[in-house]
Amino acid sequence: MSEAYFRVESGALGPEENFLSLDDILMSHEKLPVHTETPIPRLGTFFLDRSGGAESDNAIPEGSKLELPLWLAKGLFDNKRRILSVELPKIYQEGWRTVFSADANVVDLHKMGPHFYGFGSQLLHFDSPENADISQSLLQTFIGRFRRIMDSSQNAYNEDTSALVARLDEMERGLFQTGQKGLNDFQGWEKGQASQITASSLVQNYKKRKFTDMED
Amino acid sequence: MFCEKAMELVRELHRAPEGQLPAFNEDGLRQVLEEMKALYEQNQSDVNEAKSGGRGDLIPTIKFRHCSLLRNRRCTVAYLYDRLLRIRALRWEYGSVLPNALRFHMSAEEVRCLKDYGEFEVDDGTSVLLKKNSQHFLPRWKCEQLIRQGILEHVLS
Numbered sequence: 001m002s003e004a005y006f007r008v009e010s011g012a013l014g015p016e017e018n019f020l021s022l023d024d025i026l027m028s029h030e031k032l033p034v035h036t037e038t039p040i041p042r043l044g045t046f047f048l049d050r051s052g053g054a055e056s057d058n059a060i061p062e063g064s065k066l067e068l069p070l071w072l073a074k075g076l077f078d079n080k081r082r083i084l085s086v087e088l089p090k091i092y093q094e095g096w097r098t099v100f101s102a103d104a105n106v107v108d109l110h111k112m113g114p115h116f117y118g119f120g121s122q123l124l125h126f127d128s129p130e131n132a133d134i135s136q137s138l139l140q141t142f143i144g145r146f147r148r149i150m151d152s153s154q155n156a157y158n159e160d161t162s163a164l165v166a167r168l169d170e171m172e173r174g175l176f177q178t179g180q181k182g183l184n185d186f187q188g189w190e191k192g193q194a195s196q197i198t199a200s201s202l203v204q205n206y207k208k209r210k211f212t213d214m215e216d
Numbered sequence: 217m218f219c220e221k222a223m224e225l226v227r228e229l230h231r232a233p234e235g236q237l238p239a240f241n242e243d244g245l246r247q248v249l250e251e252m253k254a255l256y257e258q259n260q261s262d263v264n265e266a267k268s269g270g271r272g273d274l275i276p277t278i279k280f281r282h283c284s285l286l287r288n289r290r291c292t293v294a295y296l297y298d299r300l301l302r303i304r305a306l307r308w309e310y311g312s313v314l315p316n317a318l319r320f321h322m323s324a325e326e327v328r329c330l331k332d333y334g335e336f337e338v339d340d341g342t343s344v345l346l347k348k349n350s351q352h353f354l355p356r357w358k359c360e361q362l363i364r365q366g367i368l369e370h371v372l373s
Contacts, residue, residue: 008298
């Protein structure tokens with residue numbers, strides 16, 4: 001069944017997210033720190049501890065520091081920063097960038113993200129002066145980690161890889177799984193199973209029909 | 217924050233293992249649409265106030281709600297589209313006979329028969345006698361053609 005189901009892929013590593021991608025929707029739900037540059041009336045109920053109260057028309061005051069989801073920050077941001085300005089999350093700032101450049105492999109990117117690369121790429125929309133350094137850091141981090149991901153996905157046939165996978169971000173996990181699938185398909189071909197027709201995995205899951213194996 | 221229910225729908229689908237179709241979350245979808253209606257009405261009112269009441273300071277608020285409306289729309293469309301992809305995959309894998317377990321996970325549409333159409337066979341082999349003014353509960357994809365042909369009338373509940 002997974003052979004017939006083609007989900008909409010993430011576009012987050014490129015200039016824009018894919019509108020229909022569930023992965024991108026989840027990624028853009030992650031939060032980042034922002035500062036309000038103007039009061040926002042009538043929405044104070046969302047941030048009660050900061051609300052200006054009834055005299056300000058229940059506003060979120062100017063100069064509040066908030067955590068907003070990426071989709072909202074993107075929507076309210078403009079290059080004149082009239083409504084809000086955006087701060088970089090720590091893992092994309094200089095301190096962590098230095099850690100990554102020292103040894104990218106030791107970091108648990110799932111804990112840092114879990115959409116480290118996708119979120120980081122979309123952060124570039126906010127015109128930070130550090131954009132060039134951020135994008136370099138994303139690229140170099142990936143280059144540093146890629147070799148190990150590829151090697152282990154090709155050499156861990158039927159082994160328990162959960163310890164390694166736990167430290168990968170979502171994009172890296174996708175790569176790892178693709179590698180594993182390639183490996184498994186190849187092993188199947190070597191054993192001569194490639195020409196064997198089997199019940200689709202979805203059908204087996206629902207336990208409705210059984211095909212008898214047919215061999216050429 | 218707005219759009220929490222919409223995120224629930226997306227997560228529900230994302231969680232479902234490769235290609236399997238969870239039950240159609242009709243209630244969840246209804247709640248998202250209700251939130252969209254409320255946001256839209258609040259914005260309409262605030263836009264009027266901004267224009268004629270001189271409340272230009274409401275513009276950030278209006279933008280905030282507008283972003284939430286767009287987000288709700290995105291989540292809803294992506295939810296429906298992903299279900300469509302899964303249903304298509306099921307069709308390719310199963311052929312035209314859909315197991316009952318799956319059928320119950322899909323939304324069904326109520327139809328009323330406008331003419332005496334006679335016996336109508338649904339794909340799992342059961343027949344339905346379509347007599348004038350009889351009401352039936354049929355899967356959407358099966359009635360669509362007959363509704364188009366004017367034989368069945370879609371009853372909205």
